[in-house]
Amino acid sequence: MIQTPHVLKIDKLDDPAFVHGFSTIALGSVGLTHAPDPVPVLASRRAFARALNIEVEPFTTVGAVHGSAVARVDEPLDVVQGVDGLITDQRGVALFATFADCYPIVLWDPNRRCAGLAHAGWRGTMAGVAKVAVKAMHDEFGSAPADIRAGIGPGICGRCYEVGGEVASQFDARFVTPGAGDRFLLDLAAANRAELEEAGLSEVHVLGICTKESDFLPSHRRTPDGTRFGAIVALR
Numbered sequence: 422m423i424q425t426p427h428v429l430k431i432d433k434l435d436d437p438a439f440v441h442g443f444s445t446i447a448l449g450s451v452g453l454t455h456a457p458d459p460v461p462v463l464a465s466r467r468a469f470a471r472a473l474n475i476e477v478e479p480f481t482t483v484g485a486v487h488g489s490a491v492a493r494v495d496e497p498l499d500v501v502q503g504v505d506g507l508i509t510d511q512r513g514v515a516l517f518a519t520f521a522d523c524y525p526i527v528l529w530d531p532n533r534r535c536a537g538l539a540h541a542g543w544r545g546t547m548a549g550v551a552k553v554a555v556k557a558m559h560d561e562f563g564s565a566p567a568d569i570r571a572g573i574g575p576g577i578c579g580r581c582y583e584v585g586g587e588v589a590s591q592f593d594a595r596f597v598t599p600g601a602g603d604r605f606l607l608d609l610a611a612a613n614r615a616e617l618e619e620a621g622l623s624e625v626h627v628l629g630i631c632t633k634e635s636d637f638l639p640s641h642r643r644t645p646d647g648t649r650f651g652a653i654v655a656l657r
């Protein structure tokens with residue numbers, strides 16, 4: 422029997438100075454917003470931190486409003502409202518966001534020792550949240566985009582993400598394929614990869630695991646019950 426992993430990582434981002442990971446349902450839901458009881462959610466979050474071998478509380482959480490605002494974090498905060506991206510150069514800060522089909526994007530600059538985390542659904546992708554996070558790392562910490570290594574975590578894939586024409590028409594045709602009837606299929610991972618490459622990044626690693634097709638990850642499209650997986654980014 423194959424056991425469900427507790428945490429997924431992008432191997433190519435492995436670095437002793439950088440912590441990142443994506444929780445699975447083996448750790449339980451880490452989303453508070455729709456949770457009937459916060460106690461098990463907070464326990465799942467602690468288990469997630471333990472699985473990554475970090476001791477940071479509270480998590481500094483992306484408020485997530487499907488926009489492109491990015492905030493710099495210098496000390497542990499609770500929820501940062503009104504943003505879809507956070508960046509830091511401080512050890513002792515754990516950037517955190519929750520997802521159920523939207524994509525986590527992790528950023529790491531080993532040269533300037535700073536990192537970022539973005540939440541990208543179709544609106545955030547359209548608004549350029551990944552690009553804004555790269556620019557924020559440049560403006561705040563002096564990162565050269567070419568030094569930043571990016572990872573695109575689990576999310577709904579380009580075969581599963583059905584959208585209407587009003588959404589599809591906002592994206593470049595190379596990210597859109599025809600779906601059933603008058604629907605379209607949108608590849609958000611590819612759109613974000615292209616966005617990051619246009620911003621000057623040379624290393625963009627896509628995990629390539631679809632939330633809708635993977636029972637061990639929450640998917641709003643598969644089961645809209647409020648269950649969320651989490652992403653953590655921290656410096657060590």
Ligand SMILES: [Zn+2]
Binds near residue numbers: 577580581631632634
């Ligand atoms: Zn899929």
